Amino acid sequence: MGLGECLLGAAEARNVARVMRHGALFRYYGRGHQPSLGYVRRLEQQMARRHHLKYALGVSSGTAALEVALGALGVGPGDEVILPVWSWVSCFTAIVRLGARPVLAEVDDTLSLDPAEIDRLTTPATRGILVVHYQGVAADLNPILAHARRRKLWVLEDCAESLGASYHGRQVGTFGDIATYSFQQRKVITSGEGGMVLTSGARLYERAVRMSDLGLYRDEHRAIQPAGVTSFAGSNYRLGELAGAVGCAQFARVPPMIRHLRRLRAIMQRNVGVLPGLVWRRIPDPAGDLGFDSYFFLPTHAQALALKARAQARGVGLAPHTGTYCQYAREYCQSGATQAAQFSPFAGIRPWPGPGYREQDFPRTTDLVGRMVSVPLGALFTAADAAHVGRVIREELAPLLA
Ligand SMILES: Cc1ncc(COP(=O)(O)O)c(C=O)c1O
Incomplete structure (x- = not known):
């Protein structure tokens, strides 16, 4: 069983019952003239406070959080993102979904990214590093950040498996440009499905909101940070109030x-x-x-x-x-396929799987x-x-x- 899942109990049930009695399941619209109870916003505030970061945005999953964060960073076709080969499915697929190329790196005896891999794998197309804090342990951030800064790469911290872990006194998620969490069933806290994006960057925050909410930037967000970014086509990765209610109760645990x-x-x-x-x-x-x-x-x-x-x-x-598992062992990596062939970031690599995507490369x-x-x-x-x-x-x- 997942960690938070084991502890689901009266507090979660109480919060969910309150939302049901109130009737506003959607985060923004409320019910009639009544606003929602604001559980999603409360969870965002609690996460932002815990991390001493200005902005937190609830989204529908950790996978959505990765896509939103990558979108906020402006990742797209032609870009490369370095990530550990030993990582969760969506660390790879989120990059592919945005049309960019995931570049797989060896892990070291921390089971997270080997910092020396950044120098080996950086090319003119490299935009950033996706660091995964694997199973409750912070990656070795000092050398990773040093390599990334020297090469002017952004750092996205995937903290999905490590809520509460720290590195030399600071919470994971506070070192890079942007961070993501998951509240899926096997995580430290669960809301069924759910996730979060955290950052201290105003522009990244607004872009993340627009990515997650159809390109919109509502009054609630303008009150947090005035608008400054042109609207663009986003998707719907919003987090609902029922999940927020469970998440708030779990957070206290x-x-x-x-x-x-x-x-x-x-x-x-x-x-x-x-x-x-x-x-x-x-x-x-x-x-x-x-x-x-x-x-x-x-x-x-x-x-x-x-x-x-x-x-x-x-x-x-x-x-x-x-x-x-190692990404090279997954079916989507072995096929190298995308939903539309013309969207593939692997199009130039023949035969497939090419170097960097096979077991013998790691x-x-x-x-x-x-x-x-x-x-x-x-x-x-x-x-x-x-x-x-x-x-x-x-x-x-x-x-x-x-
Ligand atoms: C490191 C990591 N990143 C991202 C995710 C994706 O989260 P979700 O399942 O909420 O989409 C998970 C777990 O599922 C994970 O372990």
């Missing part, structure tokens, strides 16, 4: 959830102990880790598979909370994720559960490493 998860992780790791051959994922700032999915690497793929099978036989699942990532084991801890786990998981790993792994 974040601080105790993180405290609990960090405690569980420490207990689990103590029980695993030190085993020669087991190497934990490198966490660039250990103080900012959420603690819900801990990863380690073993010397071989066979040992990783064997451990998962042995732990599963004792009722301990070691599959991560997320369905992330030896380090393929090796790392093959030897990787995930230890997912849930929001409803107890200290005894975490200790048990740690002990099972130790007992099943020690003979494999002997």
